[in-house]
């Protein structure tokens with residue numbers, strides 16, 4: 080094992096290299112003496128060297144060399160509890176890493192063997208509603224890449240828009256609608272880092288077809304076809320759940336399930352050439368009628384995730400085994 084770094088604090092203080100882009104400031108002249116100044120929020124994304132520091136911290140401390148990464152959605156962190164030869168690293172100890180602030184997201188990178196396959200897991204993810212810019216919510220994907228991961232399994236809890244979906248169903252994600260992206264809010268905004276990928280990555284094959292096929296045969300093996308669908312995930316910023324009118328609009332757009340995560344991670348994973356398999360657990364049925372008195376809430380999301388954790392663990396475990404072949 081490599082020598083211990085002098086202190087974690089040294090790492091924490093690491094700043095993006097000199098010359099990396101500053102936050103953009105655009106000056107828009109409104110005519111006459113009026114002048115509107117608009118500053119895009121947040122810092123520039125961490126550069127390759129800064130992310131290498133996080134990756135090296137982990138590589139120096141774990142014996143595992145995973146090619147598969149797993150992002151655990153709300154209430155799905157127990158996916159990693161059955162890993163063999165577990166090695167866990169709290170986010171706050173990892174240099175340059177954000178910290179989780181949401182119930183149901185523990186905040187640990189966990190390495191271990193899943194069905195004998197080495198994996199690197201995010202037990203807890205980051206969301207833009209926590210105050211993080213999108214690039215930071217997806218920064219762990221780049222850390223995974225530098226650790227050696229080439230395929231990711233991304234999971235989330237989502238509201239079911241499609242009226243055929245029930246609480247506890249699984250939706251294999253075949254595509255997404257990136258609502259923040261429509262407004263120019265992408266994790267790839269800013270100077271492109273060619274070390275990770277191209278300026279203009281394609282997204283028409285974001286969710287690997289072959290892995291979806293594998294997942295369908297896993298689902299068959301498990302005998303859970305009835306409760307598994309394939310559909311389109313739409314990402315909104317949250318943290319408020321949707322109004323009935325918004326949900327009706329999202330349904331018109333072709334969305335089957337709605338959530339507040341995943342898309343930024345997938346965009347960043349595809350940008351750096353990773354294969355992506357993703358699924359949503361339907362934790363609540365979206366309320367599509369104005370006369371309903373029900374309201375979505377995070378407690379029901381966590382409870383629904385908890386109720387299905389064994390099936391999801393098995394699905395992820397079987398997929399990891401196939402992805403490793």
Ligand SMILES: O=P(O)(O)O[C@@H]1C[C@H](O)[C@@H](CO)O1
Nearest residue numbers: 152153235236339340377380
């Ligand atoms: O991290 P995921 O997308 O699984 O979490 C969903 C979206 C919100 O964070 C939360 C709302 O209940 O669940």
Ligand SMILES: Nc1nc2[nH]cnc2c(=O)[nH]1
Nearest residue numbers: 236237238337338339380
């Ligand atoms: N936006 C959104 N995210 C969710 N996460 C779990 N359920 C929901 C939902 O209904 N809406």
